[in-house]
Amino acid sequence: MRSQTPKVLHELCGRPMVLWPVQAALEAGAERVVVVDSPARALEGVLPDGVELAVQPHSNGTGGAVLAAMSQLDSRAESPLDADTPLVVLSGDVPLVSAEAIRGLTEAHARSAAAATIATTVLDDPTGYGRVVRDSSGAVERVVETKRDGDATQAELEIREVNTGIYAFDAQALREALPRLSEDNAQGELYLPQALAEMRAAGRTIAAHAVEDPKLVLGVNDRVALAEVRKLAQAAIHERHMRAGVDIVDPTATVIEVNVEIGEDTTIEPFTTIRGHTSIGRDCTVRHSYLIDCVLEDGASVGPFSYLRPGTVLRKGAKAGTFVEVKNSDIGPGAKIPHLSYIGDADVGEGTNLGAATITANYDGRAKHRTKIGRHVRTSVDTTLVAPVTLGDRAHTGAGSVITDDVPPGALGIARERQKNIEGYAERNRES
Numbered sequence: 001m002r003s004q005t006p007k008v009l010h011e012l013c014g015r016p017m018v019l020w021p022v023q024a025a026l027e028a029g030a031e032r033v034v035v036v037d038s039p040a041r042a043l044e045g046v047l048p049d050g051v052e053l054a055v056q057p058h059s060n061g062t063g064g065a066v067l068a069a070m071s072q073l074d075s076r077a078e079s080p081l082d083a084d085t086p087l088v089v090l091s092g093d094v095p096l097v098s099a100e101a102i103r104g105l106t107e108a109h110a111r112s113a114a115a116a117t118i119a120t121t122v123l124d125d126p127t128g129y130g131r132v133v134r135d136s137s138g139a140v141e142r143v144v145e146t147k148r149d150g151d152a153t154q155a156e157l158e159i160r161e162v163n164t165g166i167y168a169f170d171a172q173a174l175r176e177a178l179p180r181l182s183e184d185n186a187q188g189e190l191y192l193p194q195a196l197a198e199m200r201a202a203g204r205t206i207a208a209h210a211v212e213d214p215k216l217v218l219g220v221n222d223r224v225a226l227a228e229v230r231k232l233a234q235a236a237i238h239e240r241h242m243r244a245g246v247d248i249v250d251p252t253a254t255v256i257e258v259n260v261e262i263g264e265d266t267t268i269e270p271f272t273t274i275r276g277h278t279s280i281g282r283d284c285t286v287r288h289s290y291l292i293d294c295v296l297e298d299g300a301s302v303g304p305f306s307y308l309r310p311g312t313v314l315r316k317g318a319k320a321g322t323f324v325e326v327k328n329s330d331i332g333p334g335a336k337i338p339h340l341s342y343i344g345d346a347d348v349g350e351g352t353n354l355g356a357a358t359i360t361a362n363y364d365g366r367a368k369h370r371t372k373i374g375r376h377v378r379t380s381v382d383t384t385l386v387a388p389v390t391l392g393d394r395a396h397t398g399a400g401s402v403i404t405d406d407v408p409p410g411a412l413g414i415a416r417e418r419q420k421n422i423e424g425y426a427e428r429n430r431e432s
Contacts, residue, residue, distance in 0.1 A: 128146065402416070
């Protein structure tokens with residue numbers, strides 16, 4: 001990845017890559033989920049509640065990682081592994097695996113009565129993947145790694161069926177095979193597929209479960225692969241919303257992250273980005289805008305070219321129009337900010353209209369302060385509200401005003417220099 005960030009912490013549509021398979025495992029009904037980390041414990045603050053962390057002391061391959069996970073699983077005497085429950089191994093850099101795919105693997109494993117079942121798929125270009133070698137009967141004989149020259153023969157490299165890095169194991173068979181893994185390979189690592197050979201040598205059966213859609217098992221080893229996987233994940237997110245009644249006018253020009261919620265009959269126009277835990281209600285319209293961690297209630301309208309920052313709430317029927325930025329503010333039902341305005345740390349009442357170039361000056365150089373704007377208030381163009389300040393219900397401001405004091409309900413607040421006309425100015429200026 002050529003990055004200081006661990007590969008599995010690179011973001012994929014609003015979620016760290018490693019959390020995609022974790023979430024799939026939880027949705028598939030996993031009783032326990034263990035994630036293996038390095039001694040730096042970079043994942044410690046990322047994992048959901050209830051997900052366990054195991055530390056792999058040395059970077060010695062996938063076999064070493066599973067040894068660390070098995071040690072963690074066996075460490076809880078109060079909840080030992082059920083002999084009839086399969087142990088599923090997923091890869092943190094194979095993010096698109098679905099709960100359905102995991103359930104399909106465990107069901108195939110139960111039917112096969114094998115010591116291990118590996119998920120395989122056929123790729124047009126299998127470069128970088130371990131190849132699945134079958135015996136004359138079609139059973140899995142071994143998986144050959146291809147990370148470095150010398151790991152595989154030329155004949156093995158020509159095989160297009162690959163190991164996806166996803167397995168279902170009989171826990172006891174895996175526990176017995178792991179200590180026998182060897183670092184005698186080109187990379188000097190413990191390869192988990194060696195466990196399959198050990199099980200086979202012990203007379204156990206190794207089954208394969210074909211995954212028909214190879215996109216579900218694509219791995220990420222660089223930023224090019226991450227971009228390809230991101231494109232697939234984004235397409236799936238768009239499809240989910242569109243099938244739920246959302247109109248995404250041009251999905252190829254729209255970014256919607258995985259935790260975003262959108263209601264029926266809402267229209268998302270092109271060149272819109274919606275991030276974080278943004279929640280959008282029904283019958284809303286978002287035009288060419290950027291939204292992050294905000295809430296739009298039913299019938300709200302955003303854009304074009306608006307920026308809604310975290311903590312923004314647009315109540316029912318509210319509007320943030322052209323070139324409007326809103327941050328940490330509650331915009332009341334039916335309230336409108338039509339254009340060219342910044343509203344930060346403010347509460348805006350129902351039915352209020354903030355004229356063009358209304359600005360809340362919310363920061364005094366040391367602390368943020370809040371602006372409170374009542375119901376049915378009208379600010380004229382080029383009004384600056386210097387917080388902390390309150391405008392009462394039905395208050396008005398004069399154009400060009402800098403409001404530093406509270407405006408009572410129903411009053412007109414004007415704060416500007418009186419106009420002075422200098423007669424003959426143009427003539428004198430020309431002569432000079």
